[in-house]
Amino acid sequence: MLAYAARRLAAVLPTLLIIITVAFVVIRMAPGGPFDAEQSLPPEVKANLERAYGLDQPLIRQYWRYLAGVAHGDFGPSMKYRDLPVSTLIAQGLPVSLTLGLCALLLALGVGLPLGTWAALRRRSALDHGIMGFTVLGVALPSFVTGPLLVLIFGVSLGWLPVAGLEGADPRYLILPVVTLALPLVAYIARLVRSSLIEVLQTDFIRAARARGLGERRVIWRHALPPAMLPVVSYLGPATAYLVTGSLVVETVFGLPGSGRYLVEGAINRDYTLVMGMVIVYGLITLLCNLAADLIQGVLDPRIAHA
């Protein structure tokens, strides 16, 4: 298990380095620079600006300088928000984004697992069909549709919840964003649990457990559910990738001051350093979550670690 963990951990750094390198090269190859919008700039001023940001240096030197900075947690200055380092910008928004993502994940597990289990235990009943119908919609509806629709219903028509924004630590502002972000995950997890639980319930060891006279409750909780959870655990990796992209939409829809919007804004403004910082931070988050999911899976199912 330890060797497996070390192997997985060792794969994170090279992958991160690949992300940084590819993003760096591709973004620098892009036509148009961050100072293009200000066309009135005299050439001398533009040259000075480029020198100040190190853009006049050879690409390879810029790359090494950047790598050294990143290793120290310095992503350089933003090229659009003057005077603000990228790390400060991201650090301001990240707590909001992380809270959003974590709450959505917990909600998805808290609702998706029981729903899927329930549907599997009452297979082919009206309840099962109802839950499955809901999950078809939940998977198919993108969050940029459900978000505005939820706001329309609960914010505008009923007036129960605030429409957008974030005021202090008032949790009511987070309810709709978290629900929007969690909805597809709830649906997907419910489907995963349902199908894997149905499969597990048909195996011989469940029949053996029943033959030994164990109560139905004990059969399900002790014997059927743990192995049925495995697909959910392996889905946690892709789920975090979904949460990262989903948070971009949700932060846009609800006007939340998270860090996701910097990725989009930076791409539109060609703010090299901001996009790079975001790609690295979000890439690292995704990689670490994938790693965590792999390790949990390895603990639950030793066959994986020894493969």
Next chain:
Amino acid sequence: MPEKQASVSRGFWKDGWQRLRVNRGALIAGGIIALVALLALLGPAVLGIRYDSLDWEHLAVSPQWTGPHFLGTDRLGRDLLVRTLYGVRISLLIGLLASAVSLIIGIAWGAVAGYRGGRTDELMMRAVDVLYSLPYLFIVIILMTLFDRGSLIVLFIAIGAVGWLTIARIVRGQTLSLMRTEFIEAAQAFGVGPGALIRRHILPNLSGTIIAYATLAIPQMILFESFLSFLGLGVQEPLPSLGNLINDGAREMQSAAWMLLVPAGFLVVLLVCFSIVGDALRDALDPRERAA
């Protein structure tokens, strides 16, 4: 592979069609897609309104049965029905083209990896794994910064370029198992070269699986396009797309809910119908799913 043989086999495609025909939901969904596509193709011409023509006498009017704007207009007096139908056109176009791009890359990659096997296979699939672990959005955002935003060609290449991973995995797995069959061995013994072997013997055997997954890829591509356009990274104004129409609608929804509901409705109907048809096709044509 535990495959339950139908009592009377009429060949692969006929069998598949038989299974599909019984699935009434899939047929209805397919019909709805055809209807929406037809509407999108002919609707704007029949209504005689351009997607960017402004009607100063009807600014932000709500839907009305008497016309001329059946589903209302936006703040600039542009007809919402026509704009939405144009958006559907773009969505379908990008869905089809991006799926085609991702299918071509995915099939080539998977077939070569599965055919060569060994080290080549391991290396190629490792690359797929690495790409899988990145949030695909990063790659597209980077590609969209690199080229002109708003260029449709760049858009579908960018979307297609990240959508090929799943199909590559599937094709590779199936090719690997086909490579162990006797008829491939026989073909090799007759001296059929690698290119011809893949084209004439392997790909035809995968066509069912490929069609099923292509149908499932289309809604993902449509979703992806509207997602990018929603964020302002995809199709640019004044060209409408379901994504940027929904974005506009979301901003206006407090006073004009129809601006959100019309494009959102079309998008949801398309997505749901495509995934129903795709699931049904997979059940009907993918032999691995049949045993279940």
